[in-house]
Amino acid sequence: GAVVSQHPSWVICKSGTSVKIECRSLDFQATTMFWYRQFPKQSLMLMATSNEGSKATYEQGVEKDKFLINHASLTLSTLTVTSAHPEDSSFYICSARTSGGGEQYFGPGTRLTVT
Amino acid sequence: QKEVEQDPGPLSVPEGAIVSLNCTYSNSAFQYFMWYRQYSRKGPELLMYTYSSGNKEDGRFTAQVDKSSKYISLFIRDSQPSDSATYLCAMGSGGYNKLIFGAGTRLAVHP
Numbered sequence: 001g002a003v004v005s006q007h008p009s010w011v012i013c014k015s016g017t018s019v020k021i022e023c024r025s026l027d028f029q030a031t032t033m034f035w036y037r038q039f040p041k042q043s044l045m046l047m048a049t050s051n052e053g054s055k056a057t058y059e060q061g062v063e064k065d066k067f068l069i070n071h072a073s074l075t076l077s078t079l080t081v082t083s084a085h086p087e088d089s090s091f092y093i094c095s096a097r098t099s100g101g102g103e104q105y106f107g108p109g110t111r112l113t114v115t
Numbered sequence: 116q117k118e119v120e121q122d123p124g125p126l127s128v129p130e131g132a133i134v135s136l137n138c139t140y141s142n143s144a145f146q147y148f149m150w151y152r153q154y155s156r157k158g159p160e161l162l163m164y165t166y167s168s169g170n171k172e173d174g175r176f177t178a179q180v181d182k183s184s185k186y187i188s189l190f191i192r193d194s195q196p197s198d199s200a201t202y203l204c205a206m207g208s209g210g211y212n213k214l215i216f217g218a219g220t221r222l223a224v225h226p
Contacts, residue, residue, distance in 0.1 A: 102147030106158035
């Protein structure tokens with residue numbers, strides 16, 4: 001149980017375009033989902049927290065107009081990187097948490113390369 | 116001072132050794148304590164979850180939480196080359212949604 005999937009696992013896009021990453025909880029309902037980015041050999045950096053049906057809460061320094069998050073259902077959250085630039089190239093990971101649970105279950109991650 | 120301190124390693128041990136990984140923290144409000152394992156270019160995998168103080172055992176893994184010392188540990192018995200990964204501690208409190216992660220310790224188990 002507690003499986004989280006992400007799609008795509010790897011994406012290359014051109015500078016100035018937008019890319020959407022999906023995060024799904026496959027066998028449980030996720031009231032809260034989180035989006036992280038991770039640079040090589042570094043720990044996870046929380047970007048935003050999203051609760052189903054409400055606006056995401058962004059961490060300080062994360063541009064909400066650039067990283068659009070939608071949590072439309074209890075099993076799906078999306079992250080859209082708008083007008084991507086090479087510095088947005090990174091490993092993006094989502095996680096999901098059930099109502100009342102403290103632990104988070106992570107997806108396999110999406111590697112974004114912006115050329 | 117960071118809220119969660121974790122030695123990044125790398126830690127190199129021979130196969131079969133007992134591995135001890137640790138984190139210290141400063142926020143006494145933390146109630147949830149977790150250990151994640153992350154292989155290169157993969158998402159973190161939840162290994163152990165402990166609420167409040169105490170010990171928890173699952174196969175070759177034992178997690179310990181000492182809230183009085185603000186110190187948590189993960190022990191791996193009979194370590195295997197497949198245990199080679201980065202181990203992240205994480206913790207949170209009931210009043211917050213987000214987890215605070217340690218920097219991660221890179222472990223290499225050599226045959």
